[in-house]
Amino acid sequence: MLSLFIGTALILLTVVDALWTTLWVNGGGGPFSSRLAKVLWWALRKCTSEGRSWPLGLAGPVVLVVVFLGWVGLLWAGWTLVFSSDPAAVSYVGSGESPDWTGRAYFTGFTLFTLGIGNIVPQRGGWEIATVVASGSGMLLITLGISYVLSVLGAVVTGRAFAGSVAGLGDDAEGIVLRAWDGERYAGLTLALSTLSSQLETMSQQHLAYPVLHFYHARDANTAPAAAVAVLDEALTVLRFGVPASCRPPESVLEGARASVQNYLSTLKGASVEPADRIPRPPALDRLRTAGLPTVSDAAFARSLEALERRRRTLLGMVETDARTWPPEQS
Structure with a gap:
């Protein structure tokens, strides 16, 4: 019995x-x-x-x-x-x-x-x-x-495609901003950010449905979703808080992309990813200034970063869990 x-x-x-x-x-x-x-x-x-x-x-x-x-x-x-x-x-x-x-x-x-x-x-x-x-x-x-395995493999491909799209914009956050500058503003990023937001929303739903995705590690940084999300969000931080309002992409596009990143970060609990104990290194505005791009003051940028502390520590925790270093790069 x-x-x-x-x-x-x-x-x-x-x-x-x-x-x-x-x-x-x-x-x-x-x-x-x-x-x-x-x-x-x-x-x-x-x-x-x-x-x-x-x-x-x-x-x-x-x-x-x-x-x-x-x-x-x-x-x-x-x-x-x-x-x-x-x-x-x-x-x-x-x-x-x-x-x-x-x-x-x-x-x-x-x-x-x-x-x-x-x-x-x-x-x-x-x-x-x-x-x-x-x-x-x-x-x-x-x-x-069998159905689950096939769905997971399809989602892995989606994540790698997203990472490749981000890598095509630049190797790091500052690189994306530098490449997107057309001499007056960053209007050329509008379509790219909209597309990446859509891809990232799909990835977020896939990670909720298939938590095993968090355990897929790409050896090549260019196909690593964790690094790509961190690079993208740091670039969004620079575009939203590090450059004058007159130069930024449309506000709706920026905020939509940032919301997509936040939705993705909310799925990390399934992989026990916690915010790092320290604040990650901030993006380097001096690199943009050296290239002749307009930026806000370091003091104003630092104040904006203070409000993003937990978000950026979560990004750092995600990157380190994926066995990568900060600042995140795709090269």
């Missing part, structure tokens, strides 16, 4: 966790999968050192595969316990003998993966119904798992 209760609990845990993770858009990861993902990320982060970031490059695929295998293993173990709770639940065809634990695990695996029932069959009555339910749960889990 104990094995029946434990097995049922494992089955319910697996099904709830899988449905929670794959179908609940705002729910984040399930209780099992989210904790397992964080443990794996922590372990791979410990294996990472300066100049040796390849373990983090494996984090996303490893987390995805291990979580899926964890679901399969728990469901398999749960149903094996259920079918072991009654010695007469299943028997060998012909002889009618009751199989041992290995035989019951074999029967359960055959059933879960919808391969049939092999040379072991369930007894008539309730155990036949249990076999049908087990087969359905296995088919459901495999279907959800």
